């Protein structure tokens with residue numbers, strides 16, 4: 001019988017590693033990575049299958065702030081979201097790809113990424129998300145909270161054109177007012193340090209679909225390794 005070893009050069013694994021390596025290099029160089037049309041087709045297709053099968057009732061109005069500080073603020077963000085739980089095969093394909101990225105980053109950069117959470121987001125015509133940071137260093141360091149340290153956004157929109165709006169604008173720091181504009185085109189994904197890069201979603205002139213996710217560090221492990229003075 002002819003048995004092929006499972007780990008014999010799988011093209012998908014090789015391709016993923018090349019993408020992950022490029023993300024890692026960008027993170028080292030500049031703290032963010034913009035990957036136009038580099039999300040593997042199998043992952044994009046899985047996300048699109050999930051997203052297209054979702055009913056309106058599965059989305060909820062997005063808010064800002066953690067747990068008890070959670071608030072809905074329509075003047076800051078007006079998208080609707082639906083958390084990805086991995087209850088479908090397609091959801092699992094996405095989560096395992098993100099897990100592989102997490103493992104690769106941890107091996108290369110020792111970031112101690114511990115958990116991952118993500119949701120679909122739908123920006124209706126006219127929706128936006130004003131300039132914000134995804135996480136605050138003081139909360140992680142001083143209050144010892146398990147916090148978001150790395151943000152990941154992936155886009156699912158076919159043929160995005162100039163004039164459709166809805167670009168992500170990534171600012172280099174608090175002083176930057178120009179920023180870098182990224183079109184939310186299908187297959188593009190962006191990774192950035194959550195505490196370092198203010199960003200916003202410009203008002204969308206078309207229905208805009210994306211997935212936003214965050215890797216967290218573990219508050220307690222972090223506290224043991226790197227206690228605040």
Ligand SMILES: O=C(O)CCC(=O)C(=O)O
Nearest residue numbers: 129134153168201210212
């Ligand atoms: O969809 C995007 O481009 C970014 C979304 C975002 O900033 C967020 O959900 O925190």
Ligand SMILES: [Fe+2]
Nearest residue numbers: 132133134199
């Ligand atoms: Fe954000």
